[in-house]
Each structure stands twice: as structure tokens, then as C-alpha cells.
Amino acid sequence: MANLKELASRPERLIGGHRLCAGCGASILVRQVLLSIDKPMVLSNATGCLEVATTIFPYTSWAVPWMHNAFENAAATISGVETAYRHFKRQGKIDKDIVFVAFGGDGGTYDIGIQSLSGAIERGHRFLYVCYDNQAYMNTGIQRSGSTPYGAHTMTSPSGKVIPGKMQKRKDLTMIIAAHHLPYAAQVSPSHWRDLNKKVEKAISYDGPTFINALSSCNRGWRHKMEDTIEILRVAVDTCVWPLYEIEEGILRITYKPREKKPVEEWLKPQGRYKHLFTPKYEHLIGEIQKDVDQRWERLQKLEGCFVGEKDK
Amino acid sequence: MVEKLVITGNEGSALAFKQIEPDVVAAYPITPQTELMHNFARYIADGLIDTDLITVESEHSAMSACVGAASAGARVMTATSANGFALMWEILYIAASSRLPIVMAVVNRALSAPINIHCDHSDTMGGRDTGWIQFYAENTQEAYDLLITAVPIAEHPDVQLPVMVCYDGFIISHTNEVVEVLDDKTVKDFVGEYKPRINILDTDNPFTFGPLDFHDYYIEHKRQQVEGMKHAYNVIPEVFKKYEDVSGRRYEYFEKYRFDDADVVMVVLSSTAGTAKVVVDELRGEGLGVGLLKPRVFRPFPHDKLREALKDKKSIVVLDRSDSFGAFGGPLFTEIRSALYGIENPPEIIDFIYGLGGRNITKDELKTAFMKAVDIAEGAEVKNRVDYLGVRE
Amino acid sequence: MKKGWKDLPIGGIIEDAANSRNFETGSWRTFRPIFHEERCINCLLCFIYCPDSAIIVEDGKMKGINYFHCKGCGICAKECPPKANAIEMVREADYAEKES
Numbered sequence: 085m086a087n088l089k090e091l092a093s094r095p096e097r098l099i100g101g102h103r104l105c106a107g108c109g110a111s112i113l114v115r116q117v118l119l120s121i122d123k124p125m126v127l128s129n130a131t132g133c134l135e136v137a138t139t140i141f142p143y144t145s146w147a148v149p150w151m152h153n154a155f156e157n158a159a160a161t162i163s164g165v166e167t168a169y170r171h172f173k174r175q176g177k178i179d180k181d182i183v184f185v186a187f188g189g190d191g192g193t194y195d196i197g198i199q200s201l202s203g204a205i206e207r208g209h210r211f212l213y214v215c216y217d218n219q220a221y222m223n224t225g226i227q228r229s230g231s232t233p234y235g236a237h238t239m240t241s242p243s244g245k246v247i248p249g250k251m252q253k254r255k256d257l258t259m260i261i262a263a264h265h266l267p268y269a270a271q272v273s274p275s276h277w278r279d280l281n282k283k284v285e286k287a288i289s290y291d292g293p294t295f296i297n298a299l300s301s302c303n304r305g306w307r308h309k310m311e312d313t314i315e316i317l318r319v320a321v322d323t324c325v326w327p328l329y330e331i332e333e334g335i336l337r338i339t340y341k342p343r344e345k346k347p348v349e350e351w352l353k354p355q356g357r358y359k360h361l362f363t364p365k366y367e368h369l370i371g372e373i374q375k376d377v378d379q380r381w382e383r384l385q386k387l388e389g390c391f392v393g394e395k396d397k
Numbered sequence: 398m399v400e401k402l403v404i405t406g407n408e409g410s411a412l413a414f415k416q417i418e419p420d421v422v423a424a425y426p427i428t429p430q431t432e433l434m435h436n437f438a439r440y441i442a443d444g445l446i447d448t449d450l451i452t453v454e455s456e457h458s459a460m461s462a463c464v465g466a467a468s469a470g471a472r473v474m475t476a477t478s479a480n481g482f483a484l485m486w487e488i489l490y491i492a493a494s495s496r497l498p499i500v501m502a503v504v505n506r507a508l509s510a511p512i513n514i515h516c517d518h519s520d521t522m523g524g525r526d527t528g529w530i531q532f533y534a535e536n537t538q539e540a541y542d543l544l545i546t547a548v549p550i551a552e553h554p555d556v557q558l559p560v561m562v563c564y565d566g567f568i569i570s571h572t573n574e575v576v577e578v579l580d581d582k583t584v585k586d587f588v589g590e591y592k593p594r595i596n597i598l599d600t601d602n603p604f605t606f607g608p609l610d611f612h613d614y615y616i617e618h619k620r621q622q623v624e625g626m627k628h629a630y631n632v633i634p635e636v637f638k639k640y641e642d643v644s645g646r647r648y649e650y651f652e653k654y655r656f657d658d659a660d661v662v663m664v665v666l667s668s669t670a671g672t673a674k675v676v677v678d679e680l681r682g683e684g685l686g687v688g689l690l691k692p693r694v695f696r697p698f699p700h701d702k703l704r705e706a707l708k709d710k711k712s713i714v715v716l717d718r719s720d721s722f723g724a725f726g727g728p729l730f731t732e733i734r735s736a737l738y739g740i741e742n743p744p745e746i747i748d749f750i751y752g753l754g755g756r757n758i759t760k761d762e763l764k765t766a767f768m769k770a771v772d773i774a775e776g777a778e779v780k781n782r783v784d785y786l787g788v789r790e
Numbered sequence: 791m792k793k794g795w796k797d798l799p800i801g802g803i804i805e806d807a808a809n810s811r812n813f814e815t816g817s818w819r820t821f822r823p824i825f826h827e828e829r830c831i832n833c834l835l836c837f838i839y840c841p842d843s844a845i846i847v848e849d850g851k852m853k854g855i856n857y858f859h860c861k862g863c864g865i866c867a868k869e870c871p872p873k874a875n876a877i878e879m880v881r882e883a884d885y886a887e888k889e890s
Binding site for chain 3: 088089091092093096098099100101102103104105106107108109110111112115116119138139141142143144145146147148149274277310311312313314315
């Protein structure tokens with residue numbers, strides 16, 4: 085595990101001058117992931133904010149080989165690159181070790197890209213897929229995705245007079261991916277950089293597909309102050325809205341347990357996308373959201389309990 | 398060394414794939430392409446070639462993985478049909494626009510709906526503007542030969558474009574024919590060692606692939622892409638000539654059959670041309686001055702060469718195995734008619750849409766088509782310039 | 791001068807990696823982070839939380855802010871430990887007035 089002094093001594097892979105919004109969570113996450121990898125790397129990127137804002141021709145913010153193909157195929161694309169790499173390595177035409185990382189947003193991962201990702205994982209390519217999950221299609225102007233939480237306002241699930249935002253619960257992508265029985269899957273938050281760093285290091289150590297789901301705020305879509313990006317992600321972890329855990333070789337471990345689980349209001353209140361929940365008409369939904377968070381958190385702890393002592397066997 | 402084999406179109410294509418021995422193939426099963434990949438997978442399983450086969454979960458991912466592997470400097474091939482081709486659509490454009498010399502066999506099959514597994518050209522004709530070079534093969538021999546020539550054409554430094562080699566589903570893909578094949582070394586030497594333009598694995602020289610263009614650069618990139626196709630127009634005959642030197646088989650943009658002294662000409666792609674040659678012979682026997690022209694290259698479309706060849710004919714009958722709904726005629730017809738625009742006393746031209754969804758085309762139907770053009774050549778009025786052949790009313 | 795199609799690299803690639811270092815996004819700022827080196831404890835949290843790779847670190851020490859890229863989001867100031875409080879956000883207009 086690297087400390088900040090060491091991370092700061094490594095070359096920056098995502099350079100400034102990109103056109104991501106001020107206070108964007110995606111670039112913080114990507115920097116943390118890439119600084120955690122102290123090896124040559126090749127990246128693939130699904131269509132999305134991260135892709136468009138970092139590569140506006142003729143400018144690019146990427147200091148490492150980077151490719152974008154389309155929206156739904158970052159995993160399939162990197163699987164092609166990785167196959168060519170293995171091919172050339174076997175033939176002795178390349179000798180260095182290269183780490184392959186694919187980035188996609190929640191739209192490109194939970195929704196349109198889930199098939200491509202599932203296929204690439206099942207085929208066993210050696211790559212790390214990082215989903216930067218900001219819980220909606222932000223690049224196209226804040227539309228609801230399979231990751232948008234219950235009750236959140238987006239442009240296609242607006243809070244109106246009769247419908248209070250998105251009325252469906254988000255899917256649990258990390259568990260869906262874990263069901264592929266890949267060597268490593270984890271949830272991270274850039275607010276907890278040390279946890280993130282450790283998980284990335286673990287992920288890339290495996291000779292196979294690995295997956296990291298990272299909560300990433302979008303201050304335009306979540307409607308919070310731009311300086312609050314890290315704070316809000318921290319609150320997501322402390323309310324157990326976004327638990328930090330890993331599933332390593334089948335064994336689930338929660339990597340951070342808040343000393344005191346904060347009430348979900350602390351997560352909802354600073355975000356304009358939940359503003360309608362703090363009105364008399366819709367405030368009962370907060371209880372429902374709390375119940376759901378509690379259930380998921382308890383279930384996760386129970387699951388962890390199943391594996392107690394497993395590692396020592 | 399030349400060997401004669403009795404093989405199907407898919408077996409012939411698989412053999413071409415094997416002899417080319419690409420670095421990476423990514424493919425997904427679809428009828429009638431499947432046997433090609435069965436054969437190819439067996440070559441790998443038996444250790445006869447060192448290709449990495451990515452058995453993807455969809456054609457969209459097949460083409461996506463091809464783009465990934467090609468960007469990593471690999472020689473890449475794939476194969477598909479019909480709906481699979483349609484699913485690749487988005488990435489077909491990206492492959493061409495990114496100037497990646499991927500070679501693909503397309504076993505032509507009708508598009509849904511209704512779902513149909515048999516031959517027509519609606520799949521690849523729909524993809525004619527994707528930026529790929531398109532070859533249409535009459536038979537297994539041509540499919541085999543054109544696949545081999547496709548590699549140096551695609552990879553030529555001035556071209557750098559993907560090539561699809563199309564042949565008719567079932568009619569060719571599943572039919573045994575006598576085929577002359579080259580030995581492995583001849584093919585290997587002919588395709589040569591691949592020298593990729595870019596390699597994303599070169600971490601010492603990083604570049605960004607697939608950035609965002611706004612209105613200030615997009616059209617320049619498109620204009621540049623056009624240039625690749627223009628170069629291909631000159632490179633194709635050069636490569637065909639080289640192939641003639643090693644195989645003895647001569648390929649050109651189009652094949653002429655009893656053409657030069659014909660007044661009335663049929664223009665048709667792929668396997669139907671074989672039947673049409675028989676019909677030409679029979680009608681010649683009846684004293685009619687008919688002939689045939691079979692284009693092999695649809696993109697780049699040899700408009701000037703076709704105009705020169707067809708300008709003095711009295712009438713032309715085009716056969717299209719796909720429709721272009723709402724357009725005036727099928728894709729082949731509109732291209733040829735456009736090529737003839739502006740010349741003095743152009744030949745009359747009519748079109749028949751035929752054979753959709755694998756509907757068999759008979760000699761009698763081809764005769765009917767010919768006779769309509771013969772009548773027009775003799776002064777009959779053109780009624781129903783675009784018509785249908787072999788359809789129940 | 792923007793290049794014409796004859797001079798662009800083939801296939802839309804950008805050959806000059808990381809060239810956005812020459813693209814200014816500092817003009818986006820309405821607030822300017824002012825770094826007070828004497829208060830800094832070099833925890834480097836500003837570095838790991840900066841979305842614009844705009845924190846300058848030399849030999850493990852925070853050395854200042856790259857104002858050519860900094861968009862003034864204020865995350866660095868917010869995440870700077872309260873006991874240090876080494877980064878202060880000031881309105882760009884006020885800063886400009888003060889400087890002149």
C-alpha cells in the first residue's frame with residue numbers, strides 16, 4: 085500500500101486542462117485509481133463525461149495509452165486489446181507487463197454496457213473494470229439510470245406533483261458482477277483514498293478480470309456545492325448508503341464500518357436531487373429509503389458473517 | 398503448389414482464414430456463418446495455427462474486440478451474417494473511421510422481420526456507407542481468393558480501411574464446389590508481415606484513440622477517410638494483379654461474360670451471376686445479343702469503369718437482391734444509373750428486385766428479365782422501371 | 791491555426807499525449823485558492839482530492855497551485871484539515887482588485 089507521499093511522487097496519468105466540471109468526482113476517482121498502479125498501463129473508456137471532457141480534439145488529458153470505442157463496449161474493447169497483448173507476449177514480441185483498465189460510468193456499466201462487461205469477465209481477460217457510478221446519465225444531461233437511487237430527481241424521473249422522482253430501486257451491480265465468480269470485486273469511494281488504493285493494488289495483482297464499483301459524485305446532477313464532492317461521498321459511506329467492501333476469491337469482507345451509522349437524511353439533505361423529499365407531501369419516503377439502506381446494510385453484514393474465519397482455513 | 402478441393406463456401410473461407418493466420422479473431426455464432434468459425438476453431442484446437450479466438454457474447458462485442466485488438470497492432474479478422482451484421486453496425490463505422498484494416502467475411506443473409514436465415518443482400522447493402530471496402534464473391538473460389546487479397550488491400554499504408562468479403566448464405570456457404578487453393582506458404586508470403594500504423598500497447602509512445610471531435614475537426618477527419626477509399630481504388634487492381642501472379646486467377650473490378658458484342662446486359666452480384674451465365678448462353682443460342690457484367694467490388698464503386706463499359710449498350714437490366722425502401726430501385730440499380738448520368742444517348746436501364754429471403758431464382762425468371770431488356774432495346778416503352786421478380790401477386 | 795485534413799494524423803488519433811497541459815481551464819475560476827505555506831502540514835489530502843491535477847507537490851511537500859488548470863472548485867480548501875487551514879478561497883474579482 086502506498087502512502088500519499090509516494091502516490092504524489094508518481095507521474096500524473098490524467099493531466100489538468102480537461103473540461104470536466106469544477107469539482108467533478110470522476111477525475112478525482114480516476115487519478116486515485118491510476119496513481120495506485122505503478123506499472124505501464126493501457127486504458128479503455130466508455131463514452132461519457134470522462135471520455136468527452138478529457139479528449140476534445142486536438143487536446144487529450146491522458147498521459148498513457150487510452151482508447152475510446154463506443155458507449156457500451158469498453159469491456160469488449162479492452163478484451164480485444166488484452167488478447168492482442170497476450171498473443172504478442174506468447175510470441176515474444178512484447179515483454180513488459182501491462183495493466184489494462186477500463187472506465188465506464190453507471191450508464192455505460194449498469195445499463196448499456198452490462199452485456200459487454202459480463203462477457204469479458206466470463207471470458208477471463210486480465211483487466212480491471214472501474215465503474216464511476218454517479219447514479220445517472222450525467223453526460224447527456226442527468227437522466228435516470230439503473231443506478232439512480234429511489235426517490236432521486238433526474239430529468240427523466242423528475243419530482244412532480246404526483247411522482248416524487250425515480251420510483252424504482254437501484255440494482256446492485258457489484259453483486260451482479262460478483263456472481264461471475266471473478267477473483268476480485270469491490271466497492272470504493274474516493275473519499276476513502278487509502279481503502280481505494282489498497283483495493284486497486286489487490287485488483288491488479290490478480291491474473292484475471294477484476295471489478296471496482298466507485299461512487300462518484302456529479303455536483304450538477306446531485307445538486308450540491310462543488311466543494312462538497314468529497315464530503316458527500318464520505319457521508320454516503322458513513323450512512324451505509326455506499327458500503328465499502330470487497331469480495332476476494334469468493335470471500336466477502338466489509339472494509340470500513342462506520343463507528344456510528346449516520347441517518348440517511350445527512351446524505352439526502354445536501355443534495356438538490358432529493359429536495360422534494362423534504363416537503364410534507366413526500367417526506368414519508370425518507371423512512372422508506374432509510375429502511376432500504378438498513379436492509380441492504382444488514383444483509384451485507386450477514387453475508388460477511390458467513391465468511392468469518394474462512395480466510396484462515 | 399495448387400491443390401483442388403471439394404469444399405463449401407464456409408470451408409473455403411475458413412481455409413483462407415487459416416492460411417492468413419491472423420493474430421486475433423473475435424466472432425459470434427450466427428447462421429449461416431457458423432461453419433466458418435467451427436472449422437476455424439478446430440484449426441486452433443488442433444494447434445495448426447497460432448491465432449487467438451475471442452468467443453464474444455455478441456456481434457457488437459465481436460467488432461468492438463476487433464477494434465481493440467487492431468488498435469493494439471494485431472492483424473484481425475471476423476465473420477458474421479444478417480442480424481449479427483446489423484448488431485455490429487455502430488462499430489462498423491468506428492472501425493472504418495479509425496482506419497483499422499480489419500477483414501471480415503459476411504455470409505449474406507436476409508434481415509428480420511420476419512426472421513429468415515436465407516440469402517439476400519439486405520445486410521451488407523445496408524452497410525454500404527459504413528466506410529468498409531466491399532467485395533461480393535460469386536462462388537467459393539472467389540470468396541477464398543478475395544479474402545486473401547483483402548488483407549494487403551486493407552493494410553496498404555495508403556488505404557488503412559477494413560474490408561468485407563460477402564458471399565451468399567447457403568447457396569455458397571453450404572454448397573460443395575471444386576476450389577483451387579494455394580499452399581500455406583504462398584498465402585503467407587502473399588499477405589506478408591503486418592506492419593501496423595498504430596499500437597496502443599506501445600506504452601512508451603502513448604497516444605489517444607477515439608477522441609471527441611466537434612464541428613471544428615469532424616469533417617476534416619471524414620474528408621481524410623474519403624482519401625483512403627480513393628487510394629483503395631488504385632490499390633485494389635495492383636493487389637489483384639499480384640494475386641494473379643501467384644494464383645493464375647485474374648480478378649478485376651467486374652467480370653464481363655459474353656459482354657463486348659452484347660447489346661443487352663444484365664448486371665448482377667454474387668451467386669446469381671453463375672445462373673445468369675447459363676441463361677446468357679441459352680439466349681445466345683437463340684440468337685439474342687445478351688451479355689453479363691458482374692461487379693465484384695461495390696465499395697469503392699467503380700463508377701467510371703462501369704460507365705465506360707456500359708455506355709454503348711442498348712439496354713441494361715440490373716438485378717438487386719435487396720430493396721431500398723422508398724428509393725427508386727435497389728442499391729445496385731441506383732449506383733449504376735447514377736454512373737450513366739450525363740453521357741450522350743445512355744442505355745435504357747431497368748431494375749428487378751429478386752431473391753429476398755433466399756427465394757430461388759430460376760433460369761426462366763432470368764430469361765424474363767433479359768427479355769424485358771431485349772424488348773426495350775428493340776424500342777419497347779419502359780413500363781415499371783423498377784419491378785419485382787419471382788413474387789406471387 | 792487548425793490543421794487541414796491532409797495534415798491530421800490518420801484515424802482521428804491524438805499523437806501528442808497529455809497535451810491538455812497547454813489548455814487553460816484556470817479562466818473558469820470565480821474563486822481562487824490561496825495557499826498559505828506556513829500553515830501547511832503536508833498531509834497532501836489536497837493533492838489526492840484535486841479533480842484537476844492542479845496541486846503542485848515536490849519532494850513530498852505541497853508547493854502551491856497550478857492556476858493555469860485550477861477551476862476553483864474549493865475541494866482542497868474544504869478538505870484541508872481544520873487545524874492547518876492552509877488554503878483559503880477568495881473571490882477572483884477581489885483578488886484581482888487587491889493585486890492591482
